[in-house]
Amino acid sequence: MQHILSSDQFTREQLLEIFNAAKKLQDSKEIPQTMKGKILATVFLEPSTRTRLSFETSMLKLGGQVISIPNSESSSLNKGESLEDTGRMIDSYADIIAMRVPKKGQVNIFSTHISTPVINAGDGTGDHPTQNLLDLYTIWKEHGKLDGLTIGLMGDCCNSRVLRGMAKMLAEFDCKLIFIAPPEVQMRIDVKSYLKSKGKDYKIVESLDEVITDLDALEVNRIRHEYFEDKERAKEIGKQFIISKQMLEKGKEKLILLDPLPRINTYLEEVDEMPQAKYFEAVTNSLFVRMALINSLLG
Amino acid sequence: MQHILSSDQFTREQLLEIFNAAKKLQDSKEIPQTMKGKILATVFLEPSTRTRLSFETSMLKLGGQVISIPNSESSSLNKGESLEDTGRMIDSYADIIAMRVPKKGQVNIFSTHISTPVINAGDGTGDHPTQNLLDLYTIWKEHGKLDGLTIGLMGDCCNSRVLRGMAKMLAEFDCKLIFIAPPEVQMRIDVKSYLKSKGKDYKIVESLDEVITDLDALEVNRIRHEYFEDKERAKEIGKQFIISKQMLEKGKEKLILLDPLPRINTYLEEVDEMPQAKYFEAVTNSLFVRMALINSLLG
Amino acid sequence: MQHILSSDQFTREQLLEIFNAAKKLQDSKEIPQTMKGKILATVFLEPSTRTRLSFETSMLKLGGQVISIPNSESSSLNKGESLEDTGRMIDSYADIIAMRVPKKGQVNIFSTHISTPVINAGDGTGDHPTQNLLDLYTIWKEHGKLDGLTIGLMGDCCNSRVLRGMAKMLAEFDCKLIFIAPPEVQMRIDVKSYLKSKGKDYKIVESLDEVITDLDALEVNRIRHEYFEDKERAKEIGKQFIISKQMLEKGKEKLILLDPLPRINTYLEEVDEMPQAKYFEAVTNSLFVRMALINSLLG
Secondary structure: OOOEOOOOOOOHHHHHHHHHHHHHHHHOOOOOOOOOOOEEEEEEOOOOHHHHHHHHHHHHHOOOEEEEEOOHHHOHHHHOOOHHHHHHHHHHHOOEEEEEEOOOOHHHHHOOOOOOOEEEEEEOOOOOHHHHHHHHHHHHHHHOOOOOOEEEEEEOOOOOHHHHHHHHHHOOOOOEEEEEOOHHHOOOHHHHHHHHHOOOOEEEEOOHHHOHHHOOEEEEEOOOHHHOOOHHHHHHHHHHOOEOHHHHHOOOOOOEEEOOOOOOOOEOHHHHHOOOEOHHHHHHHHHHHHHHHHHHHHO | OOOEOOOOOOOHHHHHHHHHHHHHHHHOOOOOOOOOOOEEEEEEOOOOHHHHHHHHHHHHHOOOEEEEEOOHHHOHHHHOOOHHHHHHHHHHHOOEEEEEEOOOOHHHHHOOOOOOOEEEEEEOOOOOHHHHHHHHHHHHHHHOOOOOOEEEEEEOOOOOHHHHHHHHHHOOOOOEEEEEOOHHHOOOHHHHHHHHHOOOOEEEEOOHHHOOOOOOEEEEEOOOHHHOOOHHHHHHHHHHOOEOHHHHHOOOOOOEEEOOOOOOOOEOHHHHHOOOEOHHHHHHHHHHHHHHHHHHHHO | OOOEOOOOOOOHHHHHHHHHHHHHHHHOOOOOOOOOOOEEEEEEOOOOHHHHHHHHHHHHHOOOEEEEEOOHHHOHHHHOOOHHHHHHHHHHHOOEEEEEEOOOOHHHHHOOOOOOOEEEEEEOOOOOHHHHHHHHHHHHHHHOOOOOOEEEEEEOOOOOHHHHHHHHHHOOOOOEEEEEOOHHHOOOHHHHHHHHHOOOOEEEEOOHHHOHHHOOEEEEEOOOHHHOOOHHHHHHHHHHOOEOHHHHHOOOOOOEEEOOOOOOOOEOHHHHHOOOEOHHHHHHHHHHHHHHHHHHHHO
């Protein structure tokens, strides 16, 4: 692995290696200071506090240092510099780069002339591989495995980079995938073909109720009104897809509920207190997954 | 002390402990690296360079590291996240948090679900306890004590969180308080009641001239035009409350003049050269007070 | 040297000392951690990613730490504070300051009451001495000397702080200077008088073609349309001053091509692959020049 650009670039072995390394870091009393003298650049041309600070905290905890472009206004791109040239500049300064951009494919352009490892921290409708890694790690940690699990992906399967990437990353394991979405925003053909090419099966349903008792994990991502022509229908769908305590109580005790956050109309606050709610734990887990990834890229 | 939320939460013993610890740090040749491996998050949803950089410098000088949300645009709150959820996120990353917000009470909301110590670095019209700590420390350091001093609070006593907090914090000592303000913006009943409940006396005057010879310390904060209906009156008052060298020369030689800065119409530049002017020294002092506070919260 | 404010403040000996120290750092396997416990403040009231991150990376690589005001919005100046007072504040926090401002002379005002070393990182149409240092270092490193070289400065000689500063800094060496510019934006009388006062000669030409075979180094800076009344003429001139591979191939093999970046209409992308293109190498070099400068100011 030189750069981390997409959710489908990992082999099963690489994923398990990252999870095991993350677990080892999380269990250790003291984080080994492997990044002494090394510099992470967080280049966030679209702001994302959660992801930026997670990367920065991970690097600092490993003993490294951080330089940052926290938003596009303070970047040379505003003076008309190309993404490639901005890349060449950061390449001179940093030992590793985490980059968020507003448009799909921009991280790839940025990394063209770069020898420094670049991690895609979200590229518009494209990918957000480290979010998938930390969610998968959270499931793996809780269940002790991924093979054999039934995993639901619920919400805007069509447009959500998180749900799409999760499906592709899960194709490395023997999971039963269920896409829970209204027909208007169901999973697209490209992901379905990808799964088929990997010999993986999936199920398509329109409501959580149909499958709640089967699920070992459930990742949700909100449905956006802007993708619906019929705004009344959008509102109605929106309401149906808000998870309540009552709905979740029908599920397994060890069900893992995940959400990339910020949570917007995906579940009621009453869900927070349930043992299934693991979205805040996933934020803590994110640190160890990103530490493991940084170690692996610069090790 | 878990969180530092308000100026009236400290006991006399806690205040003296912080001041003594700050003095010890200020006198030491080398700052003990007590914060190695620890991370401070500065969450400034309203920008304040002076306060943010003071906290960050203090943490770095203690050997710690810093992550930062320097303004609200780059925060997840802009994506519709609640203050509570932002709090839970930062709780996962940081060991201690310094937070400035535009509205009173928002730091309390933020800290609801948080185990990490949170320091209120200014919450709108609410409180700014570390500003009070550093001003009090500056007086304590210069006079070697607080008991027995006569301290003037001058300017917008009604609305200034700094003057209001100073009065409450000083209630832990045997000081003579004098509020110097035009009737329109004199100290409010809540602070007066607080002082009475603590058995403390105060005096109310309308001009510095009446009391200048009595004062051992004087904290000023500007009068804002927006609080006056009669703009002519506001202008006139504004002029009266600008301290000149001539006015200050009537005071004691050891008078301490303080201002939370930035200074806007509180005194003439000619005052800078007088030995009484301690507002820039207070900025230097702020580092040691904040170091002592961080040590105390994480010690 | 207390502050670094202008390109003409260095003696030949100081320049060579900085270059030798930079070279030593660049050749060393491990950067000596000379800045342990020291803090650099980057105060960028006008954003510049390249320069800010270069300073910050340099400080971190020396073992120091960084606090930052990355743009004017988050500065106290927005609350009406004077540059002098902002200076006094940062003076309390930092051990060394790198400052960029939108207007000529503002760094000087800022540094008025300051004992901490201040480095001018660009003050409007004024100066940008560290950019000149790193470009000169790149030439010196490649040619092993500066005396005896023929150096072209091409583009907006009249308004470019980089080209103007370069001319003045080169006056410390025995170089042949050639200003390549259309008459409308040729080098100004002040720089010419400066060179004459130093006993240095220069040549004025209107096109690169006339002198390309003579040059050992060529620094370019774009011609801005806004300085031309006749927009047609501006466009035409603009085109003439874009360097192509074909044009550069007429020059010496060891010609060094430099550009302060971001590159905007100064040369075609095909030039990137030529051995003469050293503008990206100059970015890497910038780290070692700034490290040497920091060491020299705080040594």
